[in-house]
Amino acid sequence: EVQLVESGGGLVQPGGSLRLSCAASGFTFSSYWMSWVRQAPGKGLEWVANIKQDGSEKYYVDSVKGRFTISRDNAKNSLYLQMNSLRAEDTAVYYCARVGGTTGTTDWGWFDPWGQGTLVTVSS
Amino acid sequence: DIQMTQSPSSLSASVGDRVTITCRASQSISSYLNWYQQKPGKAPKLLIYTASNLHSGVPSRFSGSGYGTGFTLTISSLQPDDFATYYCQQSYSSLWTFGQGTKVEIK
Numbered sequence: 001e002v003q004l005v006e007s008g009g010g011l012v013q014p015g016g017s018l019r020l021s022c023a024a025s026g027f028t029f030s031s032y033w034m035s036w037v038r039q040a041p042g043k044g045l046e047w048v049a050n051i052k053q054d055g056s057e058k059y060y061v062d063s064v065k066g067r068f069t070i071s072r073d074n075a076k077n078s079l080y081l082q083m084n085s086l087r088a089e090d091t092a093v094y095y096c097a098r099v100g101g102t103t104g105t106t107d108w109g110w111f112d113p114w115g116q117g118t119l120v121t122v123s124s
Numbered sequence: 125d126i127q128m129t130q131s132p133s134s135l136s137a138s139v140g141d142r143v144t145i146t147c148r149a150s151q152s153i154s155s156y157l158n159w160y161q162q163k164p165g166k167a168p169k170l171l172i173y174t175a176s177n178l179h180s181g182v183p184s185r186f187s188g189s190g191y192g193t194g195f196t197l198t199i200s201s202l203q204p205d206d207f208a209t210y211y212c213q214q215s216y217s218s219l220w221t222f223g224q225g226t227k228v229e230i231k
Contacts, residue, residue: 035220044211044222045160045162045222045225046222047221050220060219095168107173108215109158109215110173111158112169112173113170114168
């Protein structure tokens with residue numbers, strides 16, 4: 001069974017740091033782009049970041065550029081999100097998701113499956 | 125960045141109704157458009173990928189269409205399990221974006 005399990009969320013003060021992890025199982029992790037998507041309480045979905053299979057390409061939403069870093073360890077089947085200089089507006093449930101399809105083709109760029117999410121709360 | 129606008133933001137419908145949700149992109153995105161369903165407290169689930177392809181295991185009452193800047197998600201006969209929030213998402217550019225969501229409620 002394909003599974004993604006996030007961990008590392010919690011309460012952090014503004015300006016603080018947190019590292020999220022996502023453990024993947026049931027598929028060849030190193031063959032897929034991976035993503036982080038977040039959802040603020042009562043709000044819609046927001047794509048946060050993507051990373052290529054070998055980590056050589058990374059993309060971020062403008063609001064987290066320079067503060068968040070996506071990374072992966074294919075030997076450990078794990079995805080990470082290092083979050084620095086956290087702000088109240090970063091409060092959200094953070095989901096990791098596998099990216100479906102093949103880049104460079106029209107069959108590209110959907111999220112499936114998703115993890116269950118981990119809540120990050122930025123507050124003093 | 126490419127902006128995605130869904131309409132309506134919410135709708136009330138009855139079991140058995142035909143429901144259509146629209147998603148418009150601020151520029152052409154070819155067919156790089158996906159649809160998700162989310163229920164309260166749960167992670168989203170993929171329904172439709174690449175505008176019109178039904179994801180494995182998704183009931184055939186769901187369908188997607190469109191190209192360029194205009195897309196639709198149709199539920200042919202609304203079932204009790206379909207009351208949820210639906211999101212579109214584009215993957216045309218390097219920076220991906222979601223629509224704001226459409227909440228489907230019971231009339």
